[in-house]
Amino acid sequence: MHYNITHIVIAHPQLPAKYEGRLKYYRVNMRDLPDYNLLDDLPGALGFIDEALNDNEHNRVLVHCSKGVSRSSSIAIAYVMFLRGLTFSEAFSMVEAQRPHVYPNLGFQAQLTELQKYLGSEQNPGNRKVVERACALCTIDVIKSIKSRIRDGLAEVDHKVDAILDDNLQLQRAVMWKRLGLFFENLHKYRVVVEDEELINDAAKAAKQLESLGTVFASSIEGVRYAKAVADEIRGWMGICEQAINAHRLMDAQQEDDDGEKKKKKKDKKKKSKDAHRHEHKKGHRVKSDREEERNDRYRERRRSGRSRERSRSRDGRRRSRSRSGSRRERVRRESKHEERRQR
DSSP, X not given: OXXXXXXXXXXXXXXXXXXXXXXXXXXXXXXXXXXXXXXXXXXXXHHHHHHHHHHOTTOOEEEEOSSSSSHHHHHHHHHHHHHHTOOXXXXXXXXXXXXXXXXXXXXXXXXXXXXXXXXXXSOOTTOHHHHHHHHHHOOOOHHHXXXXXXXXXXXXXXXXXXXXXXXXGGGGOXXXXXXXXXXXXXXXXXXXXXXXHHHHHHHHHHHHHHHHHHHHSOTTSHHHHHHHHHHHHHHHHHHHHHHHHHHHHHHHHHHHHHHHHHHHHHHHHHHHHXXXXXXXXXXXXXXXXXXXXXXXXXXXXXXXXXXXXXXXXXXXXXXXXXHHHHHHHHHHHHHHHHHHHHHO
């Protein structure tokens, strides 16, 4: 091996260990996402690196990921922070000096910046308990931290544009745009969504400021081209945020419509229930009235039948009475005739 590598840290869940058996490996199943918890992986990775370097002065450790930009650089920066007692910015600059295109994603930067609060002047990165304790103390809202860094980045754009307008020689220093360009490229690349319209408006103003340099100075100047590239990254990121904001608005509007529909259905259901209850009440009342009417009809029918029978009995009685009266008169007449005959 050209660099006499003896140990390898693979900061990737799938990259193969090509020289397993010849070299010692340690795998960190990191995902290169701003919201991934880097701090959980540091104790094991830093312990492996420190043990390898202290075991033999000739040992060399390679930390690699897919492109050597974000994941591997985050582990290397964290190791230097513990070993030298440096801040994130100091350790970042030190690692960047050895490998210029390193750039941890913004979520990793936020976590390592928070971690620096819990480091002493120098701490042993091989002491797992020390690393675990420091990492455990970190409680961070990554999105909130990124929003704060975005504000700082936009303020830096404003400051740089003012400085260039005061001294156009600074346009020759293309390096001045490197960190700023990587920052907004990172926002765009990782699709970091910030649903803050005020912040989006400030970003639009910053992009316009950068683009305005092309109207003041020749577009062929390298610094102007870099400023335009930064503006393009800002606008690309803004587009992602605006899409998310619009999608959120549509979802809210849809939710309001759904809630309104649910309320309407609930109201209609309640009205139907009330109408059904009223209908049942009326129906019951009608049934009750029909039954009462039926009972009344039967009662009237019985009364009519009773009166009819009484009248019939009364007529029969009168007939019998007349019949008896006629019989008595006939008897009296016969007796009277019989008496007359006897007297003769």
